[in-house]
Amino acid sequence: MAYRTESYTGGFADPVFEAQSTFKILMDCMARPGTIATVSAPSAPPLPLGPGAGAIALTLCDHDTPVYLSPALxxxxxxxxxxxxxxxLLTEDRAEAAFAFFEKGAALPALSTFSMGSQEYPDRSTTIIAELPDLTGGAALTLSGPGIDGEATIAPQGLPPHFENMWRENAALYPRGVDLVLVSGSDILCLPRTTKIAKRGA
Structure with a gap:
């Protein structure tokens, strides 16, 4: 594979420490769905991949994790x-991907086109990292489920129309199903498959 000049730059300055820091933030957000946290480890991937999504890629991806990238990426x-x-390694088959990345403004495909894992190995599903214009200021959604004290409210901008229906179908497959990480700049918000989502007031 021929590398562009920018391939050699923009990684972690201290890979071990910064990957550990980013991983901890991800796990904390997965354990507390709807919580917005900031990834502090600096990364500068080629645009349009943002710094938060880049840090997540540097933390989670390795030679054992097939990765799907949107056409723009x-x-x-x-x-x-x-x-x-x-x-x-890259894969063009979303059903084979351990991780999938979508830049801000990209159309998120049907969740069923990604790996859902199996009943025996539900952890072999895809984790989707989707960048959005903002994690606040959009239509309000109510979250409930493990890790949430009663209910929580999120309002990300740029989710697909009828996202709550897409997510309901995903949650119905539990323990199978995808997990979703929403990113805006360096801010992240995690939605594990166990989280229930409804429109505010529905």
């Missing part, structure tokens, strides 16, 4: 950056 050379920085 592929066209921007993100695949070369990921390959050089993490050793991860």
């Amino acid at each position: 592929m066209g921007a050379g993100v695949q070369g950056w990921l390959a050089f920085q993490t050793g991860s």
